[in-house]
Amino acid sequence: MGDLVPELLNTLNRRPRRVGLLRKFERTAGDEVQGVLSDARATIDVIVQLLRAEIWHVGLGFGPVDLPLPRSTRAGSGDAFIFAREAVNRAKSSPHHVSVVGSNKHAAEQVESVMWLVASVLRRRSERGWAVADLLSEGLTRREIGVKLGISQSAVTQRAQAAGFAEEQRGRVLAAELLEAGEAA
Numbered sequence: 001m002g003d004l005v006p007e008l009l010n011t012l013n014r015r016p017r018r019v020g021l022l023r024k025f026e027r028t029a030g031d032e033v034q035g036v037l038s039d040a041r042a043t044i045d046v047i048v049q050l051l052r053a054e055i056w057h058v059g060l061g062f063g064p065v066d067l068p069l070p071r072s073t074r075a076g077s078g079d080a081f082i083f084a085r086e087a088v089n090r091a092k093s094s095p096h097h098v099s100v101v102g103s104n105k106h107a108a109e110q111v112e113s114v115m116w117l118v119a120s121v122l123r124r125r126s127e128r129g130w131a132v133a134d135l136l137s138e139g140l141t142r143r144e145i146g147v148k149l150g151i152s153q154s155a156v157t158q159r160a161q162a163a164g165f166a167e168e169q170r171g172r173v174l175a176a177e178l179l180e181a182g183e184a185a
Helices: 005-012 040-053 079-091 105-123 127-137 142-149 153-162 165-184
Strands: 021-029 032-037 058-062 098-102
Touching: 005 021, 005 032, 005 040, 032 040, 032 079, 040 058, 040 105, 040 165, 058 079, 058 165, 079 098, 098 105, 105 165, 127 142, 127 153, 127 165, 142 153, 153 165
Parallel strands: 058 098
Antiparallel strands: 021 032
């Protein structure tokens, strides 16, 4: 399969600059990468992107970081970095390949639970479901998607329902809100 990290780094750091990305994703060791984000929704988006690939173990650490942040992610320090290391290790034995560890343990558990549910939805999604979900995420209407895919609007709706698109979207919002609340506490 080769080294997938360079392509992953390119994707995660792609321009235009990812919202909330304080320090670029960098390889830390082997096939592990790490980045520093300040935006909860952007963080959840990255996690979903990694879960979709079905090859990565995703660890999210949240909490204080030592300031000022160094230029390199690898040189960062503080509780968030320690929690991230623990989360990656835990993700390797997690049933859904994602783990969350933070200074607020209750919030971390809540975010992790929601991400497990989202991962479960994503894992069951078919190629047809992904096609509809991707276009819905781009903001296209069901009518526009139907024209683009050569199917009826009702078929678009059926595929979106089967793909769990609404559930995924609500899960993303809930996970981001819980993460924000956990960071604030």
